[in-house]
Amino acid sequence: MTKYLISFPSGAMVIPEGDFQAVVDASHAVVREAKDAGVWVFGGGIDESVPPVLVDADGTATAGTYPQTRQIEGGYTVLELPSYEAAVEWAAKIAAACRCAQELRAFQYDPES
Template structure:
């Protein structure tokens, strides 16, 4: 079955109160539990915004170079992701919609290339 990446950029989240975010956590966890119950779960998680390490590895010059910060200067960065293993695009759409409703912000969906 194909695997789909369901993800969001942190900038899509918007400004909300701490209480609003606390209310979304149980809703989001419930959707992930449903994904697990169907056997479609591969992985889900949010990324640390400010406290976690962010660095890049680049070997395009012929020598490996590690630098602090994202590779490209951008205002958008990945906030969280879910990977599902489902039979078709329609099922991926359903899970992305459920996650979007639970989180309260948009989700984008991309299919992984088949493994060789």
């Protein structure tokens, strides 16, 4: 089975005033469904209040990021699924719950996992 990353940037999730709890409830329902189906690997939102650091191989930590990843934020879900079509179906469920489009990417096969 392949692991898929389903994600969205913070700015894509625009929730009308008064609808926040409905989005939370819908999102939690999709997470429960994925866990019950046995496809859940990991999910969560980036804590944007904690600044990123770049860590070198020697352990040196420097404030900031790679220039091309300066905007990593938002929500991320990793599911392990039998097909690309199944990944599209789960991404659609998450998009409906979060009320914003989701980006879908496949992880490369890792024979050790």
